[in-house]
Amino acid sequence: MGDEYAISGEYLHVLSEPAWHALRTPVTEALRGAVGDGTLLDVGAGTGLGTEVLATAVPDADVFAVEPSPVLRAVLLSRMAARPDLRRRVTVVAADALGADLPARLGAVLAMNMIGHLDPDGRRTFLRRVAERLAPGAPLVLNLQPPAEPTPVPFAVFGTVSVGRHTYEGGGSAEPSGPDTVTWKMQYRMLDADDTVLREDHADYGWHVISAEALLADLAEAGLSGEFGSLDVVRAVRRS
Ligand SMILES: C[S@@+](CC[C@H](N)C(=O)[O-])C[C@H]1O[C@@H](n2cnc3c(N)ncnc32)[C@H](O)[C@@H]1O
Known part of the structure; x- marks a missing residue:
């Protein structure tokens, strides 16, 4: 399998980081009920920005960070290994949401900014796998990203960040590519101090769109009761 993040992984x-600055509080809030006598799971952990929030929510609990992309996993592993407290607790797993061997008892599950990578069957299978293992009262925390329908999204710059003399810029647009999919066309640029474009990279990836109602229905079918909080962060727990 190729690495969808081979190009974007550098950026x-x-x-x-700025998005996670905003997400930290709502995600921490949604993680209430997480328990330390089960493994904490971050699925599609990326570079570990959510893994850090998850690990902080339940100090001392074991964490599995599942990440299929080799380039993102390299950043994840390096970042976790660089922090003595996390190096002891975080196990980095090279797998995807459906292929990963999951611990029998999960103290909380995080799946941020990733659910659109799964097709509808995969999404439902993933939700069932998680629901079967979540400890009573322990949350699954995930989010939806626009669009909710397969509609075009005009190009916009999502953010810029300066590191040294360079400014990194990410942006993108989306086009419908199927009854429930869009193709995101991402653009990444690196600019010099005088705004000269030094590098420009492009990456396309498919994304399965889902409305809030459809996600809540899928959660219910898996035996989970979900509710939306701020920044569209969803908290779901097993129905008793
Ligand atoms: C936009 S990134 C989000 C990363 C991280 N969760 C965050 O919020 O910073 C999407 C992540 O989902 C991962 N991913 C893609 N397909 C996946 C799959 N089938 N199962 C699990 N993760 C997947 C990607 O490799 C990537 O790390």
């Missing part, structure tokens, strides 16, 4: 961590 993703620095460009995701």
